[in-house]
Structure formats: structure tokens, C-alpha cells
Amino acid sequence: xxxxxxxxxxxxxxxxxxxxxxxxxxxxxEHARPTGDEExxxxxxxxxxxxxxxxxxxxxxxxxxxxxxxxxxxxGIPLARDFAPLAEGRTLVFYDLRNRGRxxxxxxxxxxxxxxxxxxxxxxxxxxxxxxxxxxxxxHSYVGLTAILYALEHPDHVDRVVQIGPMEPFPGKTYPDxxxxxxxxxxxxxxxxxxxxxxxxxxxxxAFCRKFWAILRxxxxxxxxxxxxxxxxxCELPNERGFMKYxxxxxxxxxxxxxxxxxxxxxxxxxxxxxxxxxDRNAPYGGGREWALLLGNARLLTVDDAAxxxxxxxxxxxxxxxxxFLDGAWPGAxxxxx
Numbered sequence: 001x002x003x004x005x006x007x008x009x010x011x012x013x014x015x016x017x018x019x020x021x022x023x024x025x026x027x028x029x030e031h032a033r034p035t036g037d038e039e040x041x042x043x044x045x046x047x048x049x050x051x052x053x054x055x056x057x058x059x060x061x062x063x064x065x066x067x068x069x070x071x072x073x074x075x076g077i078p079l080a081r082d083f084a085p086l087a088e089g090r091t092l093v094f095y096d097l098r099n100r101g102r103x104x105x106x107x108x109x110x111x112x113x114x115x116x117x118x119x120x121x122x123x124x125x126x127x128x129x130x131x132x133x134x135x136x137x138x139x140h141s142y143v144g145l146t147a148i149l150y151a152l153e154h155p156d157h158v159d160r161v162v163q164i165g166p167m168e169p170f171p172g173k174t175y176p177d178x179x180x181x182x183x184x185x186x187x188x189x190x191x192x193x194x195x196x197x198x199x200x201x202x203x204x205x206x207a208f209c210r211k212f213w214a215i216l217r218x219x220x221x222x223x224x225x226x227x228x229x230x231x232x233x234x235c236e237l238p239n240e241r242g243f244m245k246y247x248x249x250x251x252x253x254x255x256x257x258x259x260x261x262x263x264x265x266x267x268x269x270x271x272x273x274x275x276x277x278x279x280d281r282n283a284p285y286g287g288g289r290e291w292a293l294l295l296g297n298a299r300l301l302t303v304d305d306a307a308x309x310x311x312x313x314x315x316x317x318x319x320x321x322x323x324x325f326l327d328g329a330w331p332g333a334x335x336x337x338x
Contacts, residue, residue: 044064044066044084044088045064045065046063047062047063048062048063049061050103051095051126051129051130052129053121053122054121054125055111057099057106057111057122059096059097059098059104059126060095060101061093061094061095061096062080062093062094063091064084064087064091064092064094065087065088065089065090066091067088067091068091069136069159069326070093070130070134071086071091071092071138072123072126072132073092073095073138073139074095074097074119074123074137074139074146074147075095075100075101075141075143076094076095076140077095077096077101077102078232079094080092080094082311082315083138083311083319085323086319086326096239098118099112099239099246101239102237102239103239114254115250115252115254116142116146116149116251116255117254119143119146120146120153123137123146123150124153132157133157134156135159136158137158137161138162138164139164139166140164140166141164141166141282141283142167142251142283144163144164144165144166144274145166145169145255148161148163148268148272148291149258151268151270152264152267152268155269159270160271160272160273161270161273163273164275164318165276165277165280165282165308166276166288166291167255167283167287168284168290169260169265169290169291170290171256171258179286179289180285181280181282181284181307182281183279186219189218189219192215193212196208196211199211209233209240209241210235213230213232213233213235217232219282219308220232220281220308220309221308221313222279222313223313229309262294265294268295268298269297271330272291272295272298273325273330274292274295274299274300274301275318276289276300276301276310277303277306277309278302278304279306280306280307280308283308285302288300289337292336293337293338299330299331299336299337300334300335300337301318301331301333302333303317303318317333
């Protein structure tokens, strides 16, 4: 899972370097569940399969739990182990987005050109296929924007929305340094990635991808000791190795074309909990504050000393707050931003 790039000049560097990495390189079919130590860690009923969209793209999903309250987590497959505790009393459905992960690779450009709007339509296809009248949504990184777009278009089918480290509501907006996470770790990481490019021509694509992620993962946490918990690269999957082409040609243009304004965001009356690490280097903390300010019914949970993966650095606080919110109450630490 290559997340949304970091802000400002660093974000442009991220896109360039990740693009170099990319250059180096049935309706429903339930089948085998996770096995071995993975299933033991999940410790809840689980299954895997595919949902086919109206235009024929298969989306890979993993379902955890069997509780009555449904939670859909687009682009969430890499997060399934960490979020498994939320499956108690709920059914969590993690799935790979179109042209991502183990979902179908899409060669037909007409099925990609709508970018984020395709992802919104696919979320509705997943909901309908699973026979859900309503569901809550969890969206990490740029998928936090997808969840809001879905709530705008399908308000009657959304219970609650959790955004975690969402990209800013107005893409490309810059924030003051104390709200942007632009620090020495970010600059050092990009310098190391720049040096890695010397190996690109001779390295096998999957091996090069793994080296890239071994360097990159430190920016997603504040404590380098937690970097080993970032296992989002999925370098064995061609869709993920080639993600930056899809990002630059389809997803990013579709985001720039959204032109959402403050009045649009105020129309979202679905309860939204925005969880944001204060030191997020990928999605500026200032953007998280702005979401909570502009949405019609939102609050912000700030996680100090956390970056783009706050559930890794403060698991009890973050997962506890999300659980409370999904159960129908605002977490005590969540603030109204004014």
C-alpha cells in the first residue's frame, strides 16, 4: 500500500522517486481462509473472496468477524492484522481497491480514468453485494477522502466514518511547519532513496521495491523502533509495484478535479471521527484539523508523538477510540475544532 505522498516540496520528491520504482518494474468466489499463525493472530472467523463490480473488475476482499455491525475498509488488506481487535461484535470487510493489491489489474484505461470516483462506485458495489443496508467506513490516507465522497453521495447507507491520517480536504494546500510534519527524518529518507536509484537499472523489480520500502517505512512512525511494523509495500504484487503510474495518470487528476468547497463538506451530516498523528509526514496534521472544522458533524482525535500510522504507536488509544465511536459515542479525547 503506497500511501498518499507527503506535503509540499517533499511530496513532489516522493512522487518522483516512487515513480522510478514503478518504472523498474466470478461475482463472488469465497475460498481458503488465512492459515497458520496468521489465523491464530486474527482469532476471529475469517474468509476471503472476490466481488465483481458492474463493469467487470474483481475486487479482492477479506472478511473478519461475524457481528451484526458492518465496517467496510477500502484499501485495508495490509491493515487487517492490526485492526483485527475491532472485529469483536462486528463484521470487518477489508478489500483491495480497483487495480490495487490482489484485485484485478485493469488494462482498459476507460475503467481507470474516473480515478477516485471509480473507488466511490466500487464501495457502493461492495455494499450492495454483501447485502448491507448500512455500514460504517474506515479510510486511511487518501482513502479518507474516498469515504467522505461516499458519505456525500450515499448518506442513507453510512452509519459512521473514521478517517485516519486523511489527505487534506483541499489537495495541494500547504500548512505551517508545525502542522505539516516536514522534518529532518523526511529529508534524510529522501536523500537515502535518491542514493538507492543507482541500483534501479540492475536490480530485480521486487527486490528493488523491498529495498525502497525498507528505507521509506521510517517516515510513517515517529519512533524508528516501530518501523518494522510497516509492511505495506506488498512488493510481490505487480499492482502495487506499478501503483505510481495509476496514481499519476488517474487517481491524482481525479482528486484535483473534485473542486470540493467548504459548503459541500458542511453537507456531510454523518458522524465523522478524524484520527490524526500530530507529526504525520504524509498527510499534514493541519488537514486533519481542517476536516474536523469543515465537516458538518465531526471531531478530531489528535495523537501526539504519532505520524501516519497512529494505531501502531498508540494502539490502545486509537483502537479504543475507534471502537467507542463505532459503538455510537464520541471518544472522550475527541475535540470539536472551532
